[in-house]
Amino acid sequence: MPDLTEAVVNLAKRRGFVFPSSEIYGGFRSTWDYGPLGVLLKRNVMEAWWRAMVQERDDIVGLDAAILMAPKVWEASGHLATFSDPLVDCRKCKERWRADQIGDTCPNCGSKDLTEARPFHLMFKTHVGPVEDEGATAYLRPETAQGIFVNFANVLQTSRKKPPFGIAQQGKSFRNEITPGNFIFRTREFEQMEMEFFVPPADGQKWFEYWCEERLRWYVDLGIPADKLRLRHHDPEELSHYSTGTADVEFAYPWGWGELEGVANRTDYDLTQHSKFSGERLEYYDQAANERYVPHVIEPAAGVGRSMMAFLLAAYDEDEVGGEKRVVLRLHKKLAPYKVAVLPLSKKDTLTPTAREVLGLVQKHFMADYDETQSIGRRYRRQDEAGTPFCVTVDFESIDDRAVTIRDRDTLAQERVPIDGLVEELRARLA
Ligand code: GAP
Numbered sequence: 001m002p003d004l005t006e007a008v009v010n011l012a013k014r015r016g017f018v019f020p021s022s023e024i025y026g027g028f029r030s031t032w033d034y035g036p037l038g039v040l041l042k043r044n045v046m047e048a049w050w051r052a053m054v055q056e057r058d059d060i061v062g063l064d065a066a067i068l069m070a071p072k073v074w075e076a077s078g079h080l081a082t083f084s085d086p087l088v089d090c091r092k093c094k095e096r097w098r099a100d101q102i103g104d105t106c107p108n109c110g111s112k113d114l115t116e117a118r119p120f121h122l123m124f125k126t127h128v129g130p131v132e133d134e135g136a137t138a139y140l141r142p143e144t145a146q147g148i149f150v151n152f153a154n155v156l157q158t159s160r161k162k163p164p165f166g167i168a169q170q171g172k173s174f175r176n177e178i179t180p181g182n183f184i185f186r187t188r189e190f191e192q193m194e195m196e197f198f199v200p201p202a203d204g205q206k207w208f209e210y211w212c213e214e215r216l217r218w219y220v221d222l223g224i225p226a227d228k229l230r231l232r233h234h235d236p237e238e239l240s241h242y243s244t245g246t247a248d249v250e251f252a253y254p255w256g257w258g259e260l261e262g263v264a265n266r267t268d269y270d271l272t273q274h275s276k277f278s279g280e281r282l283e284y285y286d287q288a289a290n291e292r293y294v295p296h297v298i299e300p301a302a303g304v305g306r307s308m309m310a311f312l313l314a315a316y317d318e319d320e321v322g323g324e325k326r327v328v329l330r331l332h333k334k335l336a337p338y339k340v341a342v343l344p345l346s347k348k349d350t351l352t353p354t355a356r357e358v359l360g361l362v363q364k365h366f367m368a369d370y371d372e373t374q375s376i377g378r379r380y381r382r383q384d385e386a387g388t389p390f391c392v393t394v395d396f397e398s399i400d401d402r403a404v405t406i407r408d409r410d411t412l413a414q415e416r417v418p419i420d421g422l423v424e425e426l427r428a429r430l431a
Helices: 004-014 036-055 070-077 146-148 153-159 199-221 269-278 304-315 348-361 376-384 395-399 419-430
Strands: 019-020 032-033 062-063 084-089 096-098 119-121 126-128 137-139 164-173 189-199 230-231 245-253 256-267 284-285 292-293 294-301 316-321 324-329 340-344 368-370 390-394 402-407 414-418
Touching: 004 019, 004 137, 004 304, 004 316, 004 324, 032 036, 036 062, 036 153, 036 164, 036 189, 036 199, 036 304, 062 153, 070 269, 119 146, 126 269, 146 164, 146 189, 146 269, 153 164, 189 304, 199 230, 199 245, 199 256, 199 294, 230 324, 245 304, 256 304, 269 294, 294 304, 304 316, 324 376, 340 348, 340 376, 348 390, 348 395, 348 419, 376 390, 376 419, 390 419, 395 402, 402 419, 414 419
Parallel strands: 062 164, 340 368, 340 390
Antiparallel strands: 019 032, 084 096, 084 119, 126 137, 164 189, 189 294, 230 245, 245 256, 256 294, 284 292, 316 324, 390 402, 402 414
């Protein structure tokens, strides 16, 4: 598909997945709001991650730390000193760019008259309290990870976990990106899903390899074709200030391979730094071996917007049904915003009580939509575009035979099932 990005962006806006933020004021600098379908997709992505990383394991626990943290955290973590991108200005057209992304030519006007690159700090600065002096400075976190490191001792003590174990967190992060873009791929406010896995130092490499494979598999299990995913190991000069090894899980976006998630070996860097700056001991005492050590950390760090973008791009499809073009989002059932749509065949009042009864039944178990406007064909198309795996049609016979028709988004097969067994049938199909 030549303009897949455009098709997906249009669909996302048209169907209420994503709206430009503050749109009635002309939008605001690459920030986006998630609409009724988008918020469901987003929650499903985050829920699938939480399930895989926390619920279905006994070696990872969750955390929800504050966005605002003591400024010392960012001194200790190295972000205050090093978290910047190289900024260049084009002297001809005045556009600003990240030097590492453009080489020696302005992508806007082709001029080679660029300023020297200078570091541009990516953390958003604000003030806490009524006085805007230096002592009141605070930063919006640029990664959720530090909230985990500063709570390492709290979690160790209260959860009674021991290495190898992990702490997982989802939440907003902020970076004053020089060039946000590609829709929700790179934004200044974004949501992360990060997990810090604490291991005995000698086991770092083994766990790094384990998490690379696990995280790659997560995307495949949720429907992204394996040939659209790859692991790319960073060259030494690409590594972040804290890392001895990083691999990106990359997706084949229409504009080229791009990072979906980073898996990094952060060694004992963060715990050691926070120990130095806070004066607290951040280590593990292994009673059996009678030894203390600072665990090494393996970190899979994913982005919610980036994965949503990848899931949408991978799911977008066009085919032909009854001689007409159909747009269909073949989203994995776990990710689909609505699992079921209840559609009375006609808007006639006689159908409403049965249709509403069916909605009431399924709504208790699955996110369901109800639609009675326009022709049934148009309504199927609308649900296909939203990625709804199953439509349940209530017709005039339903009133007497207490049965409804289930239509499958992908096979288009229709099957009549009793209302009494509908929830069980849907549960089996959605499993
Ligand atoms: N704690 C490690 C860390 O933050 P990162 O590679 O800078 O590592 C992890 O970020 C993930 O967060 C990225 O792979 C991406 O999915 C997401 N992410 C980072 N910056 C982003 C941005 N400006 N917009 C959207 N997502 C972003």
